[in-house]
Amino acid sequence: MEKSLTRYIWANTYAQQLWILLVVFLSMIPYFLAFDLPKQIVNGPIQGEGFENPTATQPFMELSFDMPLIGHVDLFGGFSLDRFQTLMGLSLVFLSLVVLNGLFKFYINTYKGRLGERMLRRIRFELFDRALRFPPLHFKRVKSPEIATMIKDEVEPLGGFIGDAFVQPALLGGQAITALIFILVQNIWLGLIATAMVGVQAAIIPRMRKRLLELGRERQLTARELSGRVAEVIDGIFTIRANDTSNLERADITARLARIFSIRYDLYQWKFLVKFINNILAQLTPFLFYVVGGTLALQGTLDIGQLVAVIAAYKDLPGPIKELIDWDQARQDVQIKYQQVVEQFDIEPLVSPAVQALVKTRSPRLSEALVVSNLVLCDDSGARRLDRISLEIQPNETVAIIDHNGNAGEALAEAIGRIILPDSGRITIAGQELHEMPEAVTGRQLSYASSDTHFFQGTLRDNLLYGLKHAPLRDIEYTDAAARQNQWERTEAQLAGNPYLDLNSDWVDYQSAGASGPEDLYKVIGTVLDTVTITEDILDLALRSRVDIVKHKALVDRIVELRTEMRRRLQDEELDTLVEPFEPKSYNGHATVVENLLFGSMKQPMMSAEQLAAHPYFRQVMNETGAAGLLFEMGLSIAETAVELFSDLPEDHPFFQQLTFMTAADLPVYESLVQKL
Numbered sequence: 001m002e003k004s005l006t007r008y009i010w011a012n013t014y015a016q017q018l019w020i021l022l023v024v025f026l027s028m029i030p031y032f033l034a035f036d037l038p039k040q041i042v043n044g045p046i047q048g049e050g051f052e053n054p055t056a057t058q059p060f061m062e063l064s065f066d067m068p069l070i071g072h073v074d075l076f077g078g079f080s081l082d083r084f085q086t087l088m089g090l091s092l093v094f095l096s097l098v099v100l101n102g103l104f105k106f107y108i109n110t111y112k113g114r115l116g117e118r119m120l121r122r123i124r125f126e127l128f129d130r131a132l133r134f135p136p137l138h139f140k141r142v143k144s145p146e147i148a149t150m151i152k153d154e155v156e157p158l159g160g161f162i163g164d165a166f167v168q169p170a171l172l173g174g175q176a177i178t179a180l181i182f183i184l185v186q187n188i189w190l191g192l193i194a195t196a197m198v199g200v201q202a203a204i205i206p207r208m209r210k211r212l213l214e215l216g217r218e219r220q221l222t223a224r225e226l227s228g229r230v231a232e233v234i235d236g237i238f239t240i241r242a243n244d245t246s247n248l249e250r251a252d253i254t255a256r257l258a259r260i261f262s263i264r265y266d267l268y269q270w271k272f273l274v275k276f277i278n279n280i281l282a283q284l285t286p287f288l289f290y291v292v293g294g295t296l297a298l299q300g301t302l303d304i305g306q307l308v309a310v311i312a313a314y315k316d317l318p319g320p321i322k323e324l325i326d327w328d329q330a331r332q333d334v335q336i337k338y339q340q341v342v343e344q345f346d347i348e349p350l351v352s353p354a355v356q357a358l359v360k361t362r363s364p365r366l367s368e369a370l371v372v373s374n375l376v377l378c379d380d381s382g383a384r385r386l387d388r389i390s391l392e393i394q395p396n397e398t399v400a401i402i403d404h405n406g407n408a409g410e411a412l413a414e415a416i417g418r419i420i421l422p423d424s425g426r427i428t429i430a431g432q433e434l435h436e437m438p439e440a441v442t443g444r445q446l447s448y449a450s451s452d453t454h455f456f457q458g459t460l461r462d463n464l465l466y467g468l469k470h471a472p473l474r475d476i477e478y479t480d481a482a483a484r485q486n487q488w489e490r491t492e493a494q495l496a497g498n499p500y501l502d503l504n505s506d507w508v509d510y511q512s513a514g515a516s517g518p519e520d521l522y523k524v525i526g527t528v529l530d531t532v533t534i535t536e537d538i539l540d541l542a543l544r545s546r547v548d549i550v551k552h553k554a555l556v557d558r559i560v561e562l563r564t565e566m567r568r569r570l571q572d573e574e575l576d577t578l579v580e581p582f583e584p585k586s587y588n589g590h591a592t593v594v595e596n597l598l599f600g601s602m603k604q605p606m607m608s609a610e611q612l613a614a615h616p617y618f619r620q621v622m623n624e625t626g627a628a629g630l631l632f633e634m635g636l637s638i639a640e641t642a643v644e645l646f647s648d649l650p651e652d653h654p655f656f657q658q659l660t661f662m663t664a665a666d667l668p669v670y671e672s673l674v675q676k677l
Contacts, residue, residue, distance in 0.1 A: 001130075003339065005339075012119065012122065016115055017165075023111075024174060027104035027174075030101055030104070031174075034101060046087070051083040059080060060079045116160060116163030122498065127151050133351035136421055138347055140380070150224070150345075154220065154340070161331065169324065176324065212271060355436070358499075363438075363440050366441070370392070370428075371426075372426075375388070377411045386412060414448075416434070418442060419448065584599070597627075638661070642667070642670060
C-alpha cells in the first residue's frame with residue numbers, strides 16, 4: 001500500500017484536485033475586490049472625495065486600463081452617478097461580491113466534501129478487499145473487532161481531510177496572502193506588522209502541536225487495544241466465570257482506562273494551552289493596528305478609508321491563518337492514522353487478485369488426483385504438526401485419516417481445504433498448485449466442512465444458498481426511479497474505484513444445484529436437508545417463526561382460507577383432535593391465559609406477560625370487565641393449593657419438576673403472601 005497519504009490522494013484524484021484549485025484561484029479575484037471596496041465607499045461618497053460640489057458626478061463601472069506600446073485603452077465609459085447614487089451603486093456591488101464569495105465557498109466546500117466521501121469509500125473498500133486476501137495464518141493472529149474498528153472508525157477522519165488535502169491550503173493560503181498583500185498596498189508598516197505576527201503564529205503554534213499529535217496517536221492505540229481486549233473478554237466469558245477471574249479482568253480494564261484517562265487529560269491541557277497562546281497572538285495585532293495606524297492617521301500619512309480597509313482586511317486574516325494551522329495539524333494527525341492502518345493491512349503475501357477474480361461461467365470438474373508431496377505444516381511456535389507427508393487421493397475415492405496425536409489429521413484437512421498454507425511441500429491437482437488455483441474452481445469444486453460453522457446474518461434461505469452465490473448471473477430490470485437510482489449507484493461506484501456488482505441481481509447458480517430455476521429449487525433444498533437429517537429441525541423452526549407480511553403478501557391474503565382448508569383436511573384424516581383452534585366462545589386449553597385473553601400471541605419482543613399485566617390500559621380493561629377479580633381469586637386459589645401440597649417437601653423433591661408456575665425457591669414467597677391475604 002502507498003505509505004504517504006498525500007501521494008495516495010493525489011494519485012487517485014489529481015484531475016478533480018486541479019479543477020478545484022482552478023476554482024480557488026478564480027475565487028481570489030472577488031475576494032480581493034471585497035477588501036478594496038470599503039475603502040472606496042468611505043473615501044468616495046461618504047467623505048466626499050471627488051464630489052467637492054453638489055452637482056459633481058463620477059463614472060461608475062468604468063472599464064479602462066493602460067497597456068505598454070498601446071497606451072490607454074477605454075472599453076466602457078461607465079455611468080455618471082452623483083454622490084448618493086454612487087454610494088448605493090458601490091454598496092450593491094459590495095453586496096454582490098459578498099454573495100459571489102459565498103457561492104464560491106459553497107461550491108468549493110460541497111465539491112471537496114463529495115470528493116472526500118468518495119475517497120473514504122475507496123479506502124474502506126481497498127482495506128476490506130485486502131482483508132479478504134490476507135494469508136490464512138494471519139486471521140489467527142489478528143482480532144476481528146480491531147480490523148472492523150480500523151475500517152469503520154479509524155479511517156473516518158481521513159474522509160474529512162481528503163477533500164482538504166490540496167484545496168484547503170490553497171484556499172486559506174490564498175485568502176491570507178491576498179489579505180496581506182492588500183494591507184501592504186495600503187501601508188507598508190501595517191503590512192509588516194501583520195506579516196510579522198502571522199510569522200510568529202506559524203512558527204510557534206505548529207511546534208507546540210507536535211505534542212498533541214503524539215498524544216493523539218497514543219490515545220488511538222490504547223483505544224484500539226481496549227476494544228480488542230473487551231472483545232477477547234466477551235469471547236472468553238465462560239472461561240472467566242469457570243476460573244473466578246472476573247475481578248482480574250476488572251483490574252486489567254481499570255488499568256487500561258486509567259492509561260487512557262491520563263493521555264486524554266494531558267491532551268486537553270495541551271490543546272487549550274495552544275488555543276490560549278494562539279488567541280493572545282491573534283488579538284495583539286489589532287492593538288498594534290490601532291496604535292500605529294491611529295498615529296499615522298493623526299500625522300496625515302494614512303487616510304481613514306485606508307485604516308478602515310486595513311482593519312476590515314485583518315478581521316478576515318486570523319481565520320484563514322488559524323484554519324491553516326489547524327489544517328497542518330490535521331494533516332499530520334491523519335498521516336499518523338493512515339500509517340497505522342497501512343501497517344495493519346500491508347501484509348505479505350496477500351492472495352493474488354486473480355485467485356478471487358469474478359467468474360460467471362461454470363468451472364470444470366476436478367477429474368485428476370489430488371497429490372500431497374512432502375507436506376510440512378508448523379504451528380505458531382514452529383513445532384511441526386505434519387512432517388513430510390505424501391499421499392495421493394484419486395477421484396471418487398473415500399479416505400479416512402487416522403490421527404494418533406489429535407491434531408495432525410485436522411491440519412491435513414485444513415491444508416487441503418486451503419485454510420492454512422504449507423510451510424513446505426506441495427498440494428497439487430493435475431500438476432497445478434492448489435493454493436494458486438482460482439477460487440472460482442476450488443470454491444465450487446472443493447468443499448471443506450469443519451466443526452466451526454458460521455451462520456451469516458440474514459435468512460435461513462440466504463445461508464442455505466450461500467455456497468451457490470458466486471457471481472450475479474441474471475440482472476433485474478429497473479424502471480423509472482429505481483433505474484435512475486441504480487445508474488447513480490453504478491456511476492458513484494466507478495468514481496470511487498469500487499467494482500459495481502448489483503446485490504439485487506439473482507446470484508444463485510441453479511444449474512450447479514441441479515435445479516432449472518427458482519421454481520424447483522425448493523425440491524433440491526428439501527433433498528439436501530433430508531440427506532443431512534435436519535428437515536425436522538427446519539420445519540420446527542418454521543412453525544415457531546412469524547410470517548413477513550410484507551414479503552409474503554399472497555400468503556397473508558389467503559391465511560384465513562388456508563386455515564379453513566387445514567381444518568377440513570384434519571377432519572378428513574380424523575386428526576382434528578390434535579389441533580385446538582381459537583374459538584371466540586371457548587377457552588383454548590393449549591394456550592396460556594394471556595393468549596386466550598388476547599385471542600392470540602404477542603409480538604416479541606414488544607412485551608412480555610409480566611409487562612402486559614402491569615400495563616395501565618390492560619389493567620383498566622380487566623377491572624371494567626370484572627376479569628381482574630376473577631383472575632385474582634383463581635391465582636389465590638392456585639397458590640393456596642400449591643402451598644398446602646408442597647410446603648413440607650424438600651427443595652430437591654421430584655414433584656417440583658412438574659410445577660410450571662413456580663419453583664421450590666418461590667414457595668416461601670407464595671406462602672407469605674397467602675398468609676397476608
